[in-house]
Amino acid sequence: MDVGGWLKSLGLGQYEALFRASEIDADILPELTEVDLEKLGVPLGHRKRLLRAISGLAAAETSAAPSASTGSKPHDAAERRQLTVMFCDLVGSTALSTRFDPEELREEIRAYQNAVSGVVARYDGFVAKFMGDGVLAYFGYPRAHEDDAERAVRAGLEIEAAVTSLETRGTEQLSVRIGIATGLVVVGDLVGEGSAQEQAVVGETPNLAARLQALAEPGQIVLAGATRRLVGELFRLTDVGRQIVKGFAEPVEAFKVDGVAVTESRFEAARRGLTDLVGRTAESALLRDRLREAWAGAGQIVLLSGEAGIGKSRLAAQLAAEVASEPHTRLRYQCSPYHRDSVLHPFVVQLGRAARLAAEDPPETQLDKLEAILAPSRIAETAPLFASLLSIPTGERYPPLALSAAQQRRLTLAALLDQLEALAREKPVLMLFEDAHWADATSLAMQQPRHQNGARRGLARDHRSVVSPAREGVGSRPHPPHFGLADWRACLQVGTNAASATDRGEPSSRQCSPTCGLPTCSCPQRPCVARTAGAWTDRTHPLHPAMAV
Numbered sequence: 046m047d048v049g050g051w052l053k054s055l056g057l058g059q060y061e062a063l064f065r066a067s068e069i070d071a072d073i074l075p076e077l078t079e080v081d082l083e084k085l086g087v088p089l090g091h092r093k094r095l096l097r098a099i100s101g102l103a104a105a106e107t108s109a110a111p112s113a114s115t116g117s118k119p120h121d122a123a124e125r126r127q128l129t130v131m132f133c134d135l136v137g138s139t140a141l142s143t144r145f146d147p148e149e150l151r152e153e154i155r156a157y158q159n160a161v162s163g164v165v166a167r168y169d170g171f172v173a174k175f176m177g178d179g180v181l182a183y184f185g186y187p188r189a190h191e192d193d194a195e196r197a198v199r200a201g202l203e204i205e206a207a208v209t210s211l212e213t214r215g216t217e218q219l220s221v222r223i224g225i226a227t228g229l230v231v232v233g234d235l236v237g238e239g240s241a242q243e244q245a246v247v248g249e250t251p252n253l254a255a256r257l258q259a260l261a262e263p264g265q266i267v268l269a270g271a272t273r274r275l276v277g278e279l280f281r282l283t284d285v286g287r288q289i290v291k292g293f294a295e296p297v298e299a300f301k302v303d304g305v306a307v308t309e310s311r312f313e314a315a316r317r318g319l320t321d322l323v324g325r326t327a328e329s330a331l332l333r334d335r336l337r338e339a340w341a342g343a344g345q346i347v348l349l350s351g352e353a354g355i356g357k358s359r360l361a362a363q364l365a366a367e368v369a370s371e372p373h374t375r376l377r378y379q380c381s382p383y384h385r386d387s388v389l390h391p392f393v394v395q396l397g398r399a400a401r402l403a404a405e406d407p408p409e410t411q412l413d414k415l416e417a418i419l420a421p422s423r424i425a426e427t428a429p430l431f432a433s434l435l436s437i438p439t440g441e442r443y444p445p446l447a448l449s450a451a452q453q454r455r456l457t458l459a460a461l462l463d464q465l466e467a468l469a470r471e472k473p474v475l476m477l478f479e480d481a482h483w484a485d486a487t488s489l490a491m492q493q494p495r496h497q498n499g500a501r502r503g504l505a506r507d508h509r510s511v512v513s514p515a516r517e518g519v520g521s522r523p524h525p526p527h528f529g530l531a532d533w534r535a536c537l538q539v540g541t542n543a544a545s546a547t548d549r550g551e552p553s554s555r556q557c558s559p560t561c562g563l564p565t566c567s568c569p570q571r572p573c574v575a576r577t578a579g580a581w582t583d584r585t586h587p588l589h590p591a592m593a594v
Contacts, residue, residue, distance in 0.1 A: 047156070048074060054160040054207055055098050055167075057091060075099060090386035094167060101166025123233040128246065129184040129197045129225060129272060131170070132254040133161055133204060136220045136263040138178035149214055154178060157219065160207040167203075168196040168383075173246070181251065186232050191353065192382075194275035197225050198302060199383060201266040209264065224258030226250050226269035249293075256290035257299060270298030278314040281306050307398060309377045310479060312358035322363045325356065332364045340373070340473040348481070349514040357514035361477050373473040376465075380483040388487045391478070392461060393434060408438045420467045427460040458491055481515040 048071060049061040063085060069077070077099060082092040135157055142150055158180065162172045165182045169190065174181040184200070185193040201223045208221050230248035257267040273282060281303040287296035308314035322329070332347060339345040349357040365375060378391035387393070400414040415431055416424050429443040434457060439445075446453060468474055478484070 047071075047152070047159075050156050051098075051159045051163065054156070054211075055094060055163045057095065060085075060087065060091075063087075094386070097169070098163045098166045101162050101170075101172060123231050125229065125231050126185065126189065127193075127227065128186055128230045128232060128248075128250060129193045129227040129275075130230075130246065130251045130254040131165075131180075131182045131184065131197050131201060132224045132251070132258040133180040133182070133201075134222045134258050135178035135208070136222060137217065145214065153213055156211055157208060160211060161204050164200050164203045164207055168200040170196065170200060183232070183246065194225075194227050194272045195279055197272070198266065198268065198276055198280055199305070201225060202302065202305065205264055205266065220263040222258050222261040222263060223266040224254045224256065224261060224269075225266065225272050226253040226257060227272040227275060228253070228269075252292060253290070253297065256292065256297075260285075260288055260290070260299060261301075266302040268300045268302060270300070273298070273300045278306055278308060279311070280304065309379065309398065310358070310362075310477075311379050311381070312479065313362065319359070319362065322359060325360060325363075328360055329363060332360065333367070336364065336368065336475065358479060361479070361514055365475065365477065368475065373475055374468050374471070376468075376474060376476045378476065378478045378488075380478070380480040380485075380488070382480075382483045385483055385485055388485055389434060389457075389491075390485055391488050392491070396431060397435060402435070402437075408440060409442075411435075411437045412439065412442060420464065423460070423463060427463065430457045430460050433457075454487075458487075461491060479514060 048064055048069060049058070051074075052058050052061050052064065067085060077095070079092055079096060082095060087095065135154075138154070141153060145153065154177070157178070158175055161180045161182075165172050165180075168184070169188060170182050170184045171186055172180060172182050182197075182200075184190075184197040190196060204223065205221055208219050211219050213219060228248060228250035230246045230250050232246045253269055257269060261267045267285070268276070268282070283301040283303055285299045285301050288299045289296050306314065313319075335345040335347050349360060351357050376395060378395050380391050384390040396415075396418075400411075400418050402411050402414055406414070412428070412432060415435065415437065416428055419427055419431070425443075429439055429446055430453070432439050432443070433446060433453070448456065465474065465476075481489075
């Protein structure tokens with residue numbers, strides 16, 4: 046395997062020279078550990094990405110072998126579960142085989158397989174089998190996620206882009222066809238012997254994914270109806286109608302993926318309408334009280350904490366609906382599990398959405414749209430900073446930023462706060478910071494109070510209210526740090542009281558005293574918060590907290 050090509054397929058080509066200088070080849074690659082990568086100076090986010098990709102290669106290229114001593118087969122661990130299956134096929138591989146020497150073709154196919162397996166590993170999928178120019182991948186096995194269907198579609202889009210950008214020995218551009226289906230299967234049966242052994246899936250889902258792949262045009266992703274219902278409005282889709290496919294008695298639903306949709310809320314995009322909120326009277330009352338205090342002039346931050354699916358985002362959505370008719374500005378910042386290493390990702394997305402930026406807009410048009418949403422008195426100062434944040438070339442309109450990384454970070458955060466303060470002077474502001482457990486460190490730093498020119502600044506100031514749902518016990522980030530410390534007002538734990546759940550099913554909430562000292566706070570979240578200290582983003586980015594020295 047070409048390690049340099051593999052790194053480029055991961056978007057980490059800058060480490061090719063480092064790996065070559067350290068004599069890390071394909072044989073050494075599977076033995077790398079996080080300690081090794083740290084010694085090489087690889088930032089934390091890139092270390093995690095590399096380790097996931099390495100584990101994906103290992104899972105794809107190895108299989109459990111029968112016991113040499115007894116000749117017995119490994120334990121049958123088959124289980125029934127819902128699975129999202131992706132079938133990916135390289136377009137035009139037969140034509141390639143007629144033009145290339147077999148060894149050259151092998152290198153082309155290996156580069157394609159490495160690109161696909163690297164993307165699948167980044168989304169925590171499992172490459173089940175390489176079939177020449179085809180790749181079979183599972184999402185939901187061996188590790189299940191609540192968003193496996195979304196992960197599969199995002200992986201498909203990234204695979205299509207990665208394969209298209211691969212350099213080949215010929216003049217043609219490579220492309221893929223992808224089919225994705227979701228359904229109940231039995232997975233884990235070991236079939237075959239020796240190196241041909243694999244963990245097979247039994248059910249109609251893999252067959253449907255393969256048939257949908259055959260329906261796709263080059264560079265196209267086609268979804269089954271069940272997968273489409275699971276992804277909600279997270280993607281731009283085109284209904285191609287019911288299709289007759291071999292092996293299925295009835296025509297099947299099929300949807301073409303056009304791209305990622307621009308949505309304010311991951312929670313609302315994944316659901317087609319909300320049912321009425323039942324119970325949660327105490328929690329809703331606390332949120333309303335904090336909102337009224339904020340809009341009366343005492344800024345508030347409330348951290349909604351609870352297990353996945355308990356109703357944190359639903360509570361926040363209910364609060365927004367209750368005050369929808371009142372004059373105020375609502376700002377929504379959506380954190381993402383796929384952008385934990387992207388500096389200020391929630392703010393970048395919100396700014397782009399507010400300015401109505403489109404990918405096809407030329408830089409001049411994007412700058413015009415950006416300037417239209419900025420405070421007129423500060424455009425000359427803030428526009429270059431926000432343009433850099435949004436990766437918009439400024440051309441000759443603004444001079445290049447002659448700032449150190451620390452200066453750029455400080456001025457960018459100050460400019461974001463200036464923008465929020467300008468909005469708050471016009472009318473009250475409600476900020477919803479969704480899925481804060483997935484926030485990058487710089488976005489969390491935005492919510493810490495700071496002093497500037499003798500004045501104390503933070504998100505929860507004046508007429509601003511911040512509601513931040515966060516999940517308990519997610520990976521290495523169980524909770525974000527408490528926001529704003531001295532500005533912090535309430536920690537609302539959303540859950541079900543054990544006694545009430547048995548007897549009455551009534552909700553319960555726990556609230557810390559607004560005057561408590563957080564370092565010794567007895568809030569049930571505090572032990573989790575203490576474990577979240579650390580660097581979570583690309584430490585080389587100029588806006589990363591590590592650069593603020």
